[in-house]
Amino acid sequence: MIKTVITQQDRPVLSPEKMAEIQGVIQQFPEGKSKSAILRILHIVEREAGGWLSPDTMDMVAEILSIEPIEVYEVATFYTMFNLNPVGKYVLEVCQTGPCMLVGSDQTIEYIEKTLDIKVGETTADGMFTLKTSECLGACGYGPLLKCGIHYHEHLTNDSIDTLLTACRNGEVEKY
Amino acid sequence: MGRKLLLEHIDVPGIETFDVWRKHGGYLSVEKALKNMSPDDVVNEVKNSGLRGRGGAGFPTGMKWSFLAKPEGVPRYLLCNADESEPGTFKDRYLMEKLPHLLIEGMIVSSYALGANLSYIYIRGEYMWILEILEKAIAEAYAKGFLGKNILGSGFDLDLRVAPGGGAYICGEETALIESLEGKRGNPRMKPPFPAVKGLWGCPTVVNNVESLATVVPIINMGADEYVKIGTEKSAGTKLISACGNLVRPGVYEIEMGISVEEFIYGDEWCRGIANNKQIKALIPGGSSVPILPAHLITKLATGEDRLMSYESLSEGGFATGSMLGSGGFIVFDEDQSVVRNTWNFARFYAHESCGQCSPCREGTGWMQRVLHRIVNGQGNMRDIDLLADINKKIEGNTICPLGDAAAWPVAAAIRHFREEFEWYVNHPEEALKRNYGMLKNTPTTV
Numbered sequence: 001m002i003k004t005v006i007t008q009q010d011r012p013v014l015s016p017e018k019m020a021e022i023q024g025v026i027q028q029f030p031e032g033k034s035k036s037a038i039l040r041i042l043h044i045v046e047r048e049a050g051g052w053l054s055p056d057t058m059d060m061v062a063e064i065l066s067i068e069p070i071e072v073y074e075v076a077t078f079y080t081m082f083n084l085n086p087v088g089k090y091v092l093e094v095c096q097t098g099p100c101m102l103v104g105s106d107q108t109i110e111y112i113e114k115t116l117d118i119k120v121g122e123t124t125a126d127g128m129f130t131l132k133t134s135e136c137l138g139a140c141g142y143g144p145l146l147k148c149g150i151h152y153h154e155h156l157t158n159d160s161i162d163t164l165l166t167a168c169r170n171g172e173v174e175k176y
Numbered sequence: 177m178g179r180k181l182l183l184e185h186i187d188v189p190g191i192e193t194f195d196v197w198r199k200h201g202g203y204l205s206v207e208k209a210l211k212n213m214s215p216d217d218v219v220n221e222v223k224n225s226g227l228r229g230r231g232g233a234g235f236p237t238g239m240k241w242s243f244l245a246k247p248e249g250v251p252r253y254l255l256c257n258a259d260e261s262e263p264g265t266f267k268d269r270y271l272m273e274k275l276p277h278l279l280i281e282g283m284i285v286s287s288y289a290l291g292a293n294l295s296y297i298y299i300r301g302e303y304m305w306i307l308e309i310l311e312k313a314i315a316e317a318y319a320k321g322f323l324g325k326n327i328l329g330s331g332f333d334l335d336l337r338v339a340p341g342g343g344a345y346i347c348g349e350e351t352a353l354i355e356s357l358e359g360k361r362g363n364p365r366m367k368p369p370f371p372a373v374k375g376l377w378g379c380p381t382v383v384n385n386v387e388s389l390a391t392v393v394p395i396i397n398m399g400a401d402e403y404v405k406i407g408t409e410k411s412a413g414t415k416l417i418s419a420c421g422n423l424v425r426p427g428v429y430e431i432e433m434g435i436s437v438e439e440f441i442y443g444d445e446w447c448r449g450i451a452n453n454k455q456i457k458a459l460i461p462g463g464s465s466v467p468i469l470p471a472h473l474i475t476k477l478a479t480g481e482d483r484l485m486s487y488e489s490l491s492e493g494g495f496a497t498g499s500m501l502g503s504g505g506f507i508v509f510d511e512d513q514s515v516v517r518n519t520w521n522f523a524r525f526y527a528h529e530s531c532g533q534c535s536p537c538r539e540g541t542g543w544m545q546r547v548l549h550r551i552v553n554g555q556g557n558m559r560d561i562d563l564l565a566d567i568n569k570k571i572e573g574n575t576i577c578p579l580g581d582a583a584a585w586p587v588a589a590a591i592r593h594f595r596e597e598f599e600w601y602v603n604h605p606e607e608a609l610k611r612n613y614g615m616l617k618n619t620p621t622t623v
């Protein structure tokens with residue numbers, strides 16, 4: 001299901017370094033095939049835009065790639081990694097698929113819900129955390145686990161979750 | 177001690193760097209292939225090695241390569257499938273994270289064999305830090321003259337790039353991967369035409385799994401004749417197994433094909449048995465898409481012989497009493513786990529991951545998920561069990577890509593071997609909820 005709230009959000013301002021990075025991504029593909037760069041550019045731009053893609057941000061990507069906005073919407077709505085709604089500063093994505101369930105991911109989700117007083121899909125009132133579930137993250141032997149920023153936090157226990165949340169609050173965890 | 181062909185040097189400090197990798201025999205296969213072998217020689221060597229695709233389907237790699245169309249003046253592409261999202265599978269991650277140069281080496285030799293001058297590694301978007309590891313290693317290989325123009329003076333040019341996905345299991349299916357790499361939604365294509373004829377940007381393309389391409393390295397180094405001596409007659413060589421679930425020591429292991437399942441689960445060198453001194457209840461040996469096996473069919477075949485870790489032994493007995501080696505995603509259930517609940521969990525996974533193009537898959541996976549959810553939550557009835565079998569039959573074989581089958585088979589297998597447990601859920605709704613195997617009550621449906 002696609003849930004997009006049309007919240008106006010200014011386009012992220014891309015630094016010259018980011019623009020150069022994006023041009024570099026485009027150059028990884030042959031002449032005329034720059035559309036292939038779209039996923040990686042969406043990852044980069046999403047990071048710059050505070051963790052989510054507004055329609056306006058997606059339009060910007062369309063302009064960069066000289067394609068129609070709909071081509072970007074199509075892609076951004078298909079792939080689950082992209083957030084189409086505003087998210088907290090840290091997005092916690094707990095794997096809920098079978099092998100993780102066997103080693104207690106349900107309890108992990110429950111514990112985070114209780115600790116942060118939010119449900120899956122919600123963001124804490126202070127805008128710090130968004131809790132999401134995800135399907136198999138390819139780390140099934142190290143569960144229960146969650147992804148926060150680009151890193152995985154594995155073999156979670158209630159204690160290690162507490163430590164992680166505190167580290168996030170103290171700004172000690174890489175956001176993306 | 178089994179032989180290690182892929183992970184031999186994994187514990188060497190700094191093995192992720194070019195220099196250390198090179199010191200331990202790295203890139204010798206590139207020298208051998210580019211200097212002493214023709215591309216066809218490499219293809220033949222891989223054919224003779226009996227290597228079967230390690231991504232799940234087990235299709236012979238050399239044969240796949242020989243199907244590649246070679247029209248004059250049209251570029252050909254080799255794509256490495258590093259999407260790794262089949263639940264239970266986490267071996268490619270291990271290999272790429274620890275031994276990036278092994279994959280790069282395998283891709284150089286394979287691209288040479290196929291005549292590809294531009295190759296991509298398509299890696300799942302969640303593995304972004306591994307993408308960075310790979311790009312660093314690729315930059316080293318360029319600097320040392322193993323990538324780029326005229327590699328080792330052979331006249332062969334190769335550019336190698338990495339591209340991330342965006343979170344979609346279906347992009348592991350080869351034609352969906354190609355669509356995704358073209359910057360589109362990951363909708364699988366109708367076949368034919370097969371990628372070998374019309375793949376990336378309409379050009380002939382080969383898609384291979386990370387482990388398959390890495391395995392080309394030892395095959396070229398040792399030669400097919402030596403390689404086939406390892407493993408069994410029908411399953412040559414070694415295989416990475418990612419073991420998870422209720423094990424004392426889950427993890428990624430390289431096994432010689434043909435060791436017994438019993439040894440793998442209980443042996444000291446491997447998983448060391450079931451966690452918390454419990455008994456084993458069930459096993460899914462090859463990733464979430466393959467049939468589940470009940471306790472009595474795990475270490476023994478229906479005939480009473482030992483079951484072995486090989487393509488042929490794991491599938492012995494067909495779907496009635498066997499399963500498949502698949503991707504090597506080895507999922508172990510202890511006695512306290514609920515097969516019914518796990519079946520629902522996987523059904524939810526497939527419903528979530530269906531790309532939605534074909535109605536049997538889109539609607540069928542949703543139906544199965546909802547019916548199973550009903551049973552798990554004590555609201556099922558006996559007819560539901562047969563209804564599941566019926567939905568199954570309507571999906572099977574009626575879809576564009578194999579995801580439909582992959583969703584249907586596990587449900588069929590669970591009912592085949594654990595029908596009593598399904599019936600128990602239906603007959604004991606209250607207890608089902610209470611007993612819920614330590615799990616949450618009334619988990620909301622997410623689809």
Ligand SMILES: Cc1cc2nc3c(=O)[nH]c(=O)nc-3n(C[C@H](O)[C@H](O)[C@H](O)COP(=O)(O)O)c2cc1C
Nearest residue numbers: 229230231257259260261348349350384385388578
């Ligand atoms: C739904 C679906 C998901 C798949 N996911 C993967 C995957 O994550 N990794 C992979 O290597 N192969 C995956 N495959 C298999 C690929 O389509 C393809 O057969 C494989 O990459 C070929 O490589 P191989 O012959 O080296 O195994 C998947 C297939 C299907 C139908």
Ligand code: SF4
Nearest residue numbers: 531533534537575577
């Ligand atoms: S079988 Fe399912 S995943 Fe495959 S193309 Fe059809 S709808 Fe998409």
Ligand code: FES
Nearest residue numbers: 095100137139140
């Ligand atoms: S099931 Fe959680 S990482 Fe695979």
